[in-house]
Amino acid sequence: MISVASNLRLSLARIPAAVWRILAHSFIYGFALSIADILFNFYLVSQGYTVNDVGLLSMVSRAAGMAMGLPIGWLIDRLGPQRAMIAGVAGYALGWAALLQAPALPWLIAAQFVVGACYLLASTAVTPLLALVTKEEQRPLVFGMNASATLVVGLLGSAVGGVLPMLAAGIIATDPQSTAAYRLALTSVIGLSIVAILPVLARLPAVVEASDGSVAGAATPARHSWLMLIWLAMPSFLLGVGGGAILPFQNLFFRDQFGLSDASVGLALALASLGAGIGALLGAPVVRRIGLQRGAALLRLGATPAMLLMLTPWLPLAIIGFFARGFFIAASYPMNDALVMGATPPAQRGLAMSLMSLLWAGGWAVSAVIWGWVAPVFGYGPQIVAAAIAYALSALVIWSLRLQRSVGQAAA
Numbered sequence: 001m002i003s004v005a006s007n008l009r010l011s012l013a014r015i016p017a018a019v020w021r022i023l024a025h026s027f028i029y030g031f032a033l034s035i036a037d038i039l040f041n042f043y044l045v046s047q048g049y050t051v052n053d054v055g056l057l058s059m060v061s062r063a064a065g066m067a068m069g070l071p072i073g074w075l076i077d078r079l080g081p082q083r084a085m086i087a088g089v090a091g092y093a094l095g096w097a098a099l100l101q102a103p104a105l106p107w108l109i110a111a112q113f114v115v116g117a118c119y120l121l122a123s124t125a126v127t128p129l130l131a132l133v134t135k136e137e138q139r140p141l142v143f144g145m146n147a148s149a150t151l152v153v154g155l156l157g158s159a160v161g162g163v164l165p166m167l168a169a170g171i172i173a174t175d176p177q178s179t180a181a182y183r184l185a186l187t188s189v190i191g192l193s194i195v196a197i198l199p200v201l202a203r204l205p206a207v208v209e210a211s212d213g214s215v216a217g218a219a220t221p222a223r224h225s226w227l228m229l230i231w232l233a234m235p236s237f238l239l240g241v242g243g244g245a246i247l248p249f250q251n252l253f254f255r256d257q258f259g260l261s262d263a264s265v266g267l268a269l270a271l272a273s274l275g276a277g278i279g280a281l282l283g284a285p286v287v288r289r290i291g292l293q294r295g296a297a298l299l300r301l302g303a304t305p306a307m308l309l310m311l312t313p314w315l316p317l318a319i320i321g322f323f324a325r326g327f328f329i330a331a332s333y334p335m336n337d338a339l340v341m342g343a344t345p346p347a348q349r350g351l352a353m354s355l356m357s358l359l360w361a362g363g364w365a366v367s368a369v370i371w372g373w374v375a376p377v378f379g380y381g382p383q384i385v386a387a388a389i390a391y392a393l394s395a396l397v398i399w400s401l402r403l404q405r406s407v408g409q410a411a412a
Contacts, residue, residue, distance in 0.1 A: 016207075018133040019142050021199040023149055026126060028199075029089060030150045032192035033119070034157025035164065035185075036096070042165070043182035044108075053105060057112045062361060064116030069358035072121045076350025081129035082204055084350065086197055088122030093193040100183050100190075124357055128349035131341035132206045139341065140292060141284035143334035148280035151273065151330065164188060223345055229355055232340050232401070235300070235394040236356040239333065240363030242390035245383045246307070248368045250322070253380050258315045268319050275323040276330035283331035292342070293401065296335035301395035302328035307388035311381060329391075336398060343401075 041054050076084040095115035102108040126146065134142050164185035169176040172184060224232070246253070250272075254265045279299075287295030306328055309321025337353075344352045367390075371383040 015138060015142060016133055016205075018204040019130065019138075021202075021204065022126065022130055022133070023142075023146060024199040025085075025196050026146050027149050027153050028192055029122065029196035030153040031157045031160075032189045032196065034154045035161035035192070036189045037154075038158050038161040039164065039182055039186055040099075042177070043179065043186060046177060046179040046182055049105070057108060060109050060112045061116035061119075062365070064113045065120040065361055066358065066365075068117040068120060069354045069361075070351070072117070072124055073351035073354025075121065076125050076128060076354070077347055081125040081132060081350060082200060085122050085125035085129055086200060088118045088120075088125060089193050089197050091118030092122060093190045094118075096186070096190050096193070100186055120354075120357065124353045125350065127337050127341060127353050128346070129200075129204070131338075131349060132346060133204050135207055136342050139338035140287045140295075140335055143338045144280050144282075144284045144331070147330060147334040148277055151277040151280060155273065161185075223348060224352075229348070229352055230359075231397070232344070232352060233355040233359045235336055235397045236333075237359035237363040238390045238394035238397065239300075239329070240360035240365075241367045242303070242307075242387040242394070243329075244364035244367030245371050245387040245390065246310075246325075249371065249375060249380070249383070253310075254318075257313075257380060258318070260315075268322065271319060272322050272326040274326075276326035279327035279329070279331035280334060282327075283335045286331070287335050287338075292335060292339050293398065296332055296339050297395045297399040299328055299332035299335060300391060300398060303332070303391040304388045304395070307384055307391065310384050332395075339398070339401075 044054055044057070079087065092115060095111055095118055098111035099108060099115060102111050127143070130142055130146060131139060165176045165181045168184035169178065169181040172180055174180050250269060251265050254260050254268050260268065283295070283299055286299060289295075290298070303325050306321045306324035309324070310318045312318055312321070337356075340352055340356065341349055367386075371386070375383055
């Protein structure tokens with residue numbers, strides 16, 4: 001009997017070279033993003049900006065994604081995912097160059113809008129591009145690898161980003177917390193973004209999905225109506241509702257409910273990140289055994305009992321629940337992406353992914369605002385239950401989808 005490890009090695013050996021190039025891009029680009037995440041707020045504070053200004057710029061970045069979501073989907077379908085992704089990363093680098101030279105808050109806002117929109121363009125285009133260069137049966141593994149790489153490189157980028165200001169300060173002989181040190185450290189974001197383009201500059205050969213009659217019963221998925229596209233994105237909306245109910249308050253939950261120190265809270269959140277990284281890799285073996293749609297739904301459903309474990313007054317069990325929540329969510333969402341990509345014609349994949357991102361962000365924002373008002377009055381219990389219900393409904397929608405599969409799935 002062939003072992004799981006042997007199956008994995010065989011699957012990895014069959015992955016096209018184009019996929020490895022895209023994964024290399026994702027790793028380098030994710031590295032740049034994680035450095036930006038850890039240093040940008042410090043850079044702003046070093047210039048005398050307040051916490052309110054930091055919050056405003058964060059909102060501008062999210063607003064850019066909300067405002068440009070549908071045009072970005074149209075642009076991906078119009079240009080093709082490879083050219084759209086390259087344009088997005090190039091625009092992201094130019095946006096950061098403008099951010100680091102912005103003389104006042106209005107200029108920062110304008111540059112941050114460009115950065116947010118270009119980030120969404122590049123990140124949204126990755127999934128349709130991976131779908132374009134893979135067969136249906138390869139997508140669960142490939143999408144999971146891409147998600148896991150993004151999570152793992154975030155930890156690496158945070159560690160490296162923390163020491164970059166000290167290195168920059170040594171180069172220009174200044175204080176590590178000075179504006180000049182942070183600005184020099186953040187130029188690495190521009191450089192890494194440019195490097196991230198290099199693996200995907202050359203042509204990436206697409207897998208032909210149109211039916212040629214050689215596979216009985218195979219068919220290219222028909223174009224979807226707007227109603228169907230929105231229904232395909234509904235699991236992402238419900239995922240956002242569940243995430244917005246708990247993740248903005250996760251550190252406060254562990255501190256308030258269990259009296260943990262900041263260091264202990266950080267350890268609990270690190271364990272949750274570890275769970276997510278593992279889950280992103282293990283979703284593919286599950287769907288290989290039970291099928292893509294069923295696997296995506298059941299993995300998403302697993303987040304429901306995991307959330308409910310967080311209601312326990314015993315800390316170890318609550319941490320196990322939080323770890324399992326990250327595991328099941330990270331395992332399920334690349335599988336759901338693979339499901340949607342396989343059931344959507346290439347000409348609509350950019351639009352489908354942008355709708356998924358848009359509705360996810362909208363669900364998150366609405367949920368976070370509502371529970372930000374409710375939690376101080378009723379405590380964390382109701383929002384934990386609400387998040388569990390949202391995950392269960394998301395799984396139910398995935399399970400209920402009636403989708404026409406592409407040639408690769410029909411042949412499998």
